[in-house]
Amino acid sequence: MQANRDRLRQIVDEKSLIIGQDMTLSAGLSSSFYFDCKKITLNGEGLALLADVLLEEIDKFPERPSAIGGLTLGADFMVAAVVMRAHQIGHPTINGSIVRKEPKQHGTRSHIENEMPRGTRIVVVDDVITTGGSTAKACEQLLKGGYEIVGILALVDREAGGVENLRREYGCNVHSIFKKSDFPRIAAG
Template identity: 40%
Template sequence: MDERAQLRKLLLEKSYREGTFTLTSGKTSDFYIDGKQTTLSAEGAYLCGRLLYGLIAAHPEKISAVGGMTLGADPLVTAVSIVSYLENNPIPAFIVRKESKGHGTDNYLEGKNNLPPGALVAVVEDVVTTGGTLIKVIDRAVKEGFRVGLVAAIVDRQEGGGENLAARGYPLASLFTRKELAG
């Protein structure tokens, strides 16, 4: 079984649930994908890291860092960074806070000291519904002086997120669409 098929199987076993759920966007859904159940497993983290790193490595311009919104993206950016190191192409990770620390450096973006000024970055998320979380990450990265070259997710729920991101000039690359994952 290839890595993508292996990840799909793992997502269906660990993360995909049917029922009635309220999403971060406030929408109600008859299914839920709890990406952290997969990304926080050793196998899931490795597979997500490998596959997302593949998207980054294939980008026509050199991506200098990978980041995302805490908490969903934390295991993803760490996995990608570790895989990149193992591939002899180290890419540092950064994490965007939902709120500034309110003390110390008062940062929204952690890890920025590892990035060169004006760096081209990738932003990632486990599951995209409306794209709102990724838009916040993009806005905060741009405000810090970085350029966003790639926006990627493990799963696109196909509920407008890809279109919302594309309308802002950031096409979404996903490892799976809802249809590809669950039929």
């Protein structure tokens, strides 16, 4: 699987990483580099590789989750890809849930799409972690829904304290596939 990780890192570097222009992050901070991860999750090869690598990471957790979920829009494609890939390869069933930013205003009026029974063990995913704020929003809604968070996974950790914040707040394993320091072009500026 190292070949999958290496190729995924290359795709993130080539397609997702934007350097040299001021960008505003979801946390409100300004940065001279940005990871546009939709360029990965809306790319066939990138999404397939990401699903395989996420499943590999999920299998490392001491408690096996039966669900994967996160905050829309960063987690949507990741969740769908993992659910589908797990089914395709005969992996133990993993179902998906997506946390809305606001409750649905019609139908079920749910804050969580595909809500599962209380006690469902879930791994929360996000495309990028900076301060951890977006991921924490998902975690809070999932906890209110009765889920048990067994881990948090991100595609990229910007190494801005978010992983530590989430680990401290939720007391679970928090990992990223890649870190800012895995991309030498950032340091080169």
